[in-house]
Amino acid sequence: MSDRRNLFNRVWDLHAVRTLDNQQTQLFIGLHLIHEVTSPQAFEMLRERGLKVAFPSQTVATVDHIVPTADQSRPFQDLLAEQMMTAIEKNCDEFGVTLMDLQDGRQGIVHVVGPEQGLTQPGMTIVCGDSHTSTHGAFGSIAIGIGTSNVAQVLATQTMFLNRPKVRRVVVNGDLAPGVYAKDVILHIIQKLGVQGGVGYAYEYAGSTFDAMSMEERMTVCNMSIEGGARCGYINPDEKTVEYLRGRPYAPQGEDFDKAAAWWLSLASGDDAEFDDEVVFDAADIEPTVTWGITPAQSVGVSQPLPKLQDSPAGEQVLLKEALDFMGLDEGQPVAGTPIDVAFIGSCTNGRISDLREAARVAEGQQVAASVKAIVVPGSQLVREQAMQEGLHEIFEAAGFEWRGAGCSMCLAMNPDKLQGREVCASSSNRNFKGRQGSPTGRTLLMSPAMVAAAAIEGKVTDIREFAGTPA
Amino acid sequence: MPERLPDGAAVVRAQLAVYLPEDILMPSAWPHKLADAAWQRPKRNTNMSTEIKTVTGTGIPLLLDDIDTDRIIPARYLRCVTFDGLGKHAFEDDRQQDPSHPFDNPSYAGASVLIAGRNFGCGSSREHAPQSLMRWGLKAIVAESFAEIFFGNCGSLGIVAVRASREDLIRLAAAVEADPAAQVSVDLEALEVSVGEETVSVEMPDSARDALVTGDWDYLGQLLSAADQVTAHARTLPYLNGYPG
Incomplete structure (x- = not known):
């Protein structure tokens, strides 16, 4: 058998x-x-x-x-x-x-x-x-x-x-539209399944959308599994996984690497693998996504309005109202155009080289809005070094972003990088909880690094698909 | 300033004894005191667990959903090398923004049992969150559901965390609000919570409940008892011993 x-x-x-x-x-x-x-x-x-x-x-x-x-x-x-x-x-x-x-x-x-x-x-x-x-x-x-x-x-x-959790397969199939990133995929999944939807489960992310992702994009997705309540999230190893690890300092070397790779690939769930639950999404339904509230599930597509209290389930209305009050936003208003004060690019979710490249592509030749303080924080010293070899820091600095040393920075503000007062931050991080970014009344809008860069330049939440200079 | 400890909470005292004395928090004492303190402290009995079958005390209602651990203990209070002093910062930012926050309401001072909503303790894995609640004085939390890491952390600390239906939580919260001095009793053997005339059924995974009821929640001691098995098991793992083929 x-x-x-x-x-x-x-x-x-x-x-x-x-x-x-x-x-x-x-x-x-x-x-x-x-x-x-x-x-x-x-x-x-x-x-x-x-x-x-x-x-x-x-x-x-x-x-x-x-x-x-x-x-x-x-x-x-x-x-x-x-x-x-x-x-x-x-x-x-x-x-x-x-x-x-x-x-x-x-x-x-x-x-x-x-x-x-x-x-x-x-x-x-x-x-x-x-x-x-x-x-x-x-x-x-x-x-x-x-x-x-x-x-x-x-x-x-x-x-x-x-205790062994159950395993839910979260399937997303199809190509992502231009301007839609791994961050949008996981924000969409959390919006649909809820912040407690994953409690008791490990999530296996499967389907052609994840197959097509780079390892760094897969890390962004798995990173936020916890925001959906899941104990963990994973993606089956494939040739991309093997190639990512080849030559890394702590990876097996030489002949040992080939043996390791064969073993890694043998662990992947087979076509007939059994799961405790399965949900299926279509990549075509995912647009650039922005959180507007105080949990990572309180998000909308950037072209969509915020929810209305009367359209929401009775059990959700208290939380919805608490979020709207805290954020100072009105029910039903569009999320695009929301003014921001701070832009943060970095974190374990989106602080890798591919994230910085995407943000730099948006920032190149542009200027951060006068009212916005924008910082770019590489995820590691090696990411920082790589970015500087590619000249990304010059692009960012010319556009008015501050170029920083590696760390968690403003994702959780246990360091000098903090919001002040009721500032609104467009952030590539993972949590929009009340007070998360260091000011008890500070407000966070989660989005992809490219969307953060666009928001920094426009001074407001901006649909990356309509932002000048973005390739179609 | 010493923190308020609930009377008779042997379990809390046992936990507190694990950590460094308060003076280590003083910058002037750092880092020399750390070594001194570790050196001078007598070795403790490794079995620090206590049977926890019931928790009784007054209640405090906070029936909100998706309360995350950043709200329970803001990140700035994680800048520490001990858990000492966290009790007074529980829900600090929420309290500052809500003058009627239950944790600031004198009627609920000294409460032992928190009545909470759905997905309590979501977000960060920081054990500082249940530590701060425990040091504030809580010994049990009754909620609609818990985030898993938070729930596990409660288990490590001997905090009782049981689930109840939304309807029952509303009844419990109403009873506590009507009479904040009423004794709330959490019975882990009967899996019931009662206050005044109200008695509701609660749930807890068997493994977590058995650990508390039998006093077997010194997980470190149990894990250590299988040290030989662990060593043997490590020899079976390809990435430690060579890959097949």
Whole structure:
């Protein structure tokens, strides 16, 4: 009988050390990524119990959340950030964990660094004390975000307990129209399935739309799985996955690589693979998408108006009204034309080289509106270096964007990059929660990097398809 | 300033004892104190779990949907190396913008049981969120549903997180609002929550419930107990031991 397990269940079974009577599985973790925010308490728990890191070779750290993107000289001006930096340096040194810090040349957002270094590989279980760990699922791995107690558990044992989720296949077929990006695809999926629609599920993204995507685009999609409530999201490995990993520093080398590639491809869900649920979308229905509210599901196509209270289900009206009030927007108004104060290009969702290239294409020869503060923050030091080799920084700076150092920056504003007061930010990041970008009353509109660049130049939300200079 | 701890919450005290003393937060004490503190502290018993079969205390209603962890604890308070002091910042930005926020309402001060809506704790994986609620004084959350990472984090901390229907949550919230001094009882064995005349059924996955009821929620201890199996299992993984073919 053929093996009809999907990739998720194959990888899960491979890593199941034991299953308890209560159905919890002790799962071996292939790669544990660490950063400065959710690890200090975990290392302290190890000290408390006199424990070591069980598999230091499978544990890699970098610094991203608190890193200033303008002045990176030490000690940081923010004493608390300096303490956290000191703590991760000390912890990694003491426990024998590789740390890619600011002097290293490989530092960056943990979900950019992992794939870039070839640490992220198909068939692995990957965890990190960060919800956007789902990014790594783009390679056909089980990649989940965990809390600090879990970080301590994985440090000490390289395992953790999990209940096996169900697997939903999210199918999107067809070609994306010009101006429609991976970001729009995942915003569309979340809008249709809701921010809690994925609870209890892992998402397998399948169909010709994902097949056609680059690895970086697939990472953008998987990155936001958590915003749809899913435990994780993944895409089956294919030749693009293999070619992306070939030659990366931590990927297998030489003959070993070919053997690894064959094994990776063998893990993919077969045509007859079984799923607990399936939903199907048509790429032709997806237009450039913008969030207008306070959850990532509160979005509309850029040509569409905001919803009206009376047209919404009774159970949703409280949240809808809360969002409209907070955003200072009116029901039924068009989203295009909404004025912005700040433009942010970067984050683990859209801070990779292809994102910067798309944004630069829009910005080239243009000028950021006088009323807008615009920043471009590469996802890693290597992305930054690549962009500078291509001259992208010159395009951005000539257009009036600030060109920054690598880090999480204004996605979550644990560093000096923050909104002020009620500023409205066109952002290529992943969350539009109240206060997310550092000002309790600051407002976020999520969109693709190209749309952020267009909004920066026009000073308002702009349909990229109608923006001058965009190729048809 | 010491945080308010609920009386008799042995579990909370056990958790607090894990972390560094407050003076480590003082910039002047950093980083030398860290090493000193770690060195001087006696090794604790590795079994820190306590049986949690019921939670009883007053309630606090917050029946909103999709409350994310950025709202529970704004990111600026994640700039820390311990969880100390997070209790007073729970819902800080929401409280500042809403003068009638329940977490600022003196009637609900000292509450142990939160009545919440759908998809509570969505967003970031930050354990700082349930830590801040626990340090504020909460011992149980009754909600329509929970985001999964948040739910797992609650389990790690011994916070009871149970689901109830929307209708029942509305009844519970109304009963708490009518009499904020009323005792809310969360019974994990009967899977019921009661306040005043109201008693409603609640749900919790068996694995999470059994762990709390039996006191077996020291997951680190359990994971460590299978160390030999883990070592053996690691030898079966292609990416650690060579690929087939």
